[in-house]
Amino acid sequence: MRLEELLKQETKPLLSIYFSAGFPQIDSLPVLLESLESAGADMVEIGIPYSDPISDGPTIQHSNSIALENGISLELIFQQLESSSTTIPKIMMGYFNSILQFGVEAFCERCSETGITGIILPDLPLEIYQKKYQKTFEKHQLSFILLITPETSEERIRLIDNHSTSFIYAVSSAGTTGTKKGIQGAKKYLQKIQSLNLKTPVMVGFNISRPEDFKFASKYTRGGIIGSAFIKHIENSNHLSQDTHQFIKYIKS
Amino acid sequence: MNKEKTSNHIDNEGFYGEFGGAFIPEMLHPNIEELKSSYINIIEAEEFQKEFKELLRNYVGRPTPIYHAKRLSEHYQTQIFLKREDLCHTGAHKINNALGQILLAQKLNKTRIIAETGAGQHGVATATACALMGMKCVVYMGAVDVERQAPNVARMKMLGAEVIPVESGSKTLKDATNEAIRDWITNPRDTHYIIGSVVGPHPYPDLVARLQSVISEEIMSQMPEEPSHIIACVGGGSNAIGAFYHFLDKEQVELIGVEAAGKGIHSNETAATLTLGNTGVLHASMTTLLQTKDGQVIEPHSISAGLDYPGIGPQHAHLHQNKRVKYVSATDDEAVKAAFLLTQKEGIIPALESAHAFAYLEQQKWKSTDRVLINLSGRGDKDLSTYTKYNPY
Numbered sequence: 001m002r003l004e005e006l007l008k009q010e011t012k013p014l015l016s017i018y019f020s021a022g023f024p025q026i027d028s029l030p031v032l033l034e035s036l037e038s039a040g041a042d043m044v045e046i047g048i049p050y051s052d053p054i055s056d057g058p059t060i061q062h063s064n065s066i067a068l069e070n071g072i073s074l075e076l077i078f079q080q081l082e083s084s085s086t087t088i089p090k091i092m093m094g095y096f097n098s099i100l101q102f103g104v105e106a107f108c109e110r111c112s113e114t115g116i117t118g119i120i121l122p123d124l125p126l127e128i129y130q131k132k133y134q135k136t137f138e139k140h141q142l143s144f145i146l147l148i149t150p151e152t153s154e155e156r157i158r159l160i161d162n163h164s165t166s167f168i169y170a171v172s173s174a175g176t177t178g179t180k181k182g183i184q185g186a187k188k189y190l191q192k193i194q195s196l197n198l199k200t201p202v203m204v205g206f207n208i209s210r211p212e213d214f215k216f217a218s219k220y221t222r223g224g225i226i227g228s229a230f231i232k233h234i235e236n237s238n239h240l241s242q243d244t245h246q247f248i249k250y251i252k253s
Numbered sequence: 254m255n256k257e258k259t260s261n262h263i264d265n266e267g268f269y270g271e272f273g274g275a276f277i278p279e280m281l282h283p284n285i286e287e288l289k290s291s292y293i294n295i296i297e298a299e300e301f302q303k304e305f306k307e308l309l310r311n312y313v314g315r316p317t318p319i320y321h322a323k324r325l326s327e328h329y330q331t332q333i334f335l336k337r338e339d340l341c342h343t344g345a346h347k348i349n350n351a352l353g354q355i356l357l358a359q360k361l362n363k364t365r366i367i368a369e370t371g372a373g374q375h376g377v378a379t380a381t382a383c384a385l386m387g388m389k390c391v392v393y394m395g396a397v398d399v400e401r402q403a404p405n406v407a408r409m410k411m412l413g414a415e416v417i418p419v420e421s422g423s424k425t426l427k428d429a430t431n432e433a434i435r436d437w438i439t440n441p442r443d444t445h446y447i448i449g450s451v452v453g454p455h456p457y458p459d460l461v462a463r464l465q466s467v468i469s470e471e472i473m474s475q476m477p478e479e480p481s482h483i484i485a486c487v488g489g490g491s492n493a494i495g496a497f498y499h500f501l502d503k504e505q506v507e508l509i510g511v512e513a514a515g516k517g518i519h520s521n522e523t524a525a526t527l528t529l530g531n532t533g534v535l536h537a538s539m540t541t542l543l544q545t546k547d548g549q550v551i552e553p554h555s556i557s558a559g560l561d562y563p564g565i566g567p568q569h570a571h572l573h574q575n576k577r578v579k580y581v582s583a584t585d586d587e588a589v590k591a592a593f594l595l596t597q598k599e600g601i602i603p604a605l606e607s608a609h610a611f612a613y614l615e616q617q618k619w620k621s622t623d624r625v626l627i628n629l630s631g632r633g634d635k636d637l638s639t640y641t642k643y644n645p646y
């Protein structure tokens with residue numbers, strides 16, 4: 001299913017799970033896609049491991065370096081995606097340099113061939129994207145997902161809203177991924193977002209690790225994105241499928 | 254200033270030709286916008302210039318002298334002059350930038366300062382500026398560098414800075430910079446990040462270049478007869494840009510940047526970015542960097558912690574592309590030999606970084622009429638343990 005359809009069709013809170021490709025094992029990606037789909041996650045964000053992930057905290061830094069040691073590469077990720085018959089909406093998240101070296105056009109082409117419908121590149125700001133890459137992304141019907149933070153001005157949130165095609169990724173607090181516990185401190189910020197009546201649905205990410213965090217995020221927005229907590233949960237897993245089901249059940253409890 | 258002239262010119266988004274820009278995560282947008290919209294007005298204001306120049310004169314000890322190195326000149330059968338940045342307070346050119354940026358941070362009402370450091374010279378300079386201004390200071394330093402630059406760690410601590418060893422990646426300058434960026438993302442309101450070189454997102458490369466340009470401004474007035482060559486070592490490239498700045502449009506002056514070749518260009522243990530790298534994004538800037546074909550950043554190697562960096566300032570990438578500056582490299586061995594030679598001939602122990610600039614003297618035939626200016630970016634006290642272990646003779 002395409003991302004836009006999911007966001008339009010479903011009214012229940014949406015749960016998105018982020019994980020690094022190539023982690024914990026080099027070939028974990030297809031297993032994780034299947035398990036997440038059957039366990040009832042609504043979408044997945046596939047992290048492209050990078051040597052210098054500046055907006056990530058220790059957990060994702062670690063999963064990145066394990067995945068790179070395992071020998072993962074963007075080409076291999078695409079091959080693994082080709083072998084997967086899952087239909088869960090898929091987004092890719094990575095750092096711009098990986099895409100630049102792969103070739104932006106080639107990357108977009110491979111994404112649309114392998115069922116990726118959205119891209120998050122935290123270090124490619126809106127302005128540079130518009131000027132240089134928007135045409136290519138649009139040609140391949142890829143949604144470019146933009147971030148907002150508690151520091152983002154209302155004016156800029158509206159600008160980002162105008163340029164968003166699937167959802168806006170609201171970062172729950174100033175900081176890197178997975179470094180704080182809980183998002184209850186973000187209440188005012190989430191209320192503000194809610195009151196802006198944006199045209200684009202909003203999903204909340206960073207520091208969601210427990211059922212109460214997911215519920216809290218869903219109260220104000222379309223849902224929550226979980227990364228570090230899931231990665232920690234499967235770090236030493238010998239039964240990926242089982243552990244994934246257990247995690248999704250817990251978060252939805 | 255020189256803004257309109259081609260070599261120092263950046264466009265509105267901070268690009269020097271195809272290099273530069275601000276590839277920042279949205280979390281840093283407000284900080285970078287604030288800096289971008291205010292830095293020129295602040296640093297060119299009369300009040301700022303007055304404070305800055307007074308600190309440079311009475312606190313740093315500027316202008317630093319130009320010394321005619323007669324015995325070294327005789328050795329190479331040419332005329333060699335040294336710009337003595339090693340005589341700056343704290344022992345390197347880094348203090349010029351740290352003081353300029355701390356004044357800027359005060360004007361922006363910031364109360365907490367963070368910095369990354371490789372050799373520790375920028376960390377010491379920042380810790381010094383913070384002690385002087387009574388501001389809180391946190392310095393990120395790769396765990397490997399904490400070990401090989403121990404005297405500077407002790408200095409930073411005595412100056413009241415918190416030094417945080419960084420254990421990720423190669424545990425050197427690149428990783429310290431990542432960690433400083435993460436800190437800034439986490440503390441966007443009260444904190445100013447004093448980057449130590451002409452690297453990072455726009456407007457840092459231009460900001461740091463302007464603050465370091467005092468070096469070439471002084472050279473112009475101190476050398477009535479223009480140098481024929483200016484040689485500087487290049488890590489991120491701040492002492493080199495500082496020394497080149499006002500000469501970039503004087504085509505008759507040959508400008509040479511010396512990178513660290515580590516154990517050799519083909520050894521896989523090197524930091525010769527411009528020789529071996531290609532275009533990519535590092536530390537939020539489009540520049541030249543050492544990377545795999547997948548775009549993973551390659552861990553560099555240099556005996557000198559301050560040159561042990563897989564990228565380079567975007568302006569250097571541009572000056573390399575348009576061939577205004579000639580970029581060469583020197584190995585660990587060549588640098589250490591050059592340091593010993595300078596010490597024996599002139600009684601000056603250079604920083605390991607600066608020693609790379611002197612190593613280039615061996616690589617070219619000089620004319621007796623050449624007037625070769627070397628930017629002696631720092632002194633070697635911090636490197637004594639490396640020098641004694643590594644004595645090549």
Ligand SMILES: Cc1ncc(COP(=O)(O)O)c(C=O)c1O
Pocket residue numbers: 345346347371372373374375449450451486487488489490491492493558559560604606607630631632
């Ligand atoms: C004495 C000295 N020279 C040069 C450098 C390299 O930095 P840059 O290339 O920015 O001048 C350093 C960095 O630590 C240094 O301490």
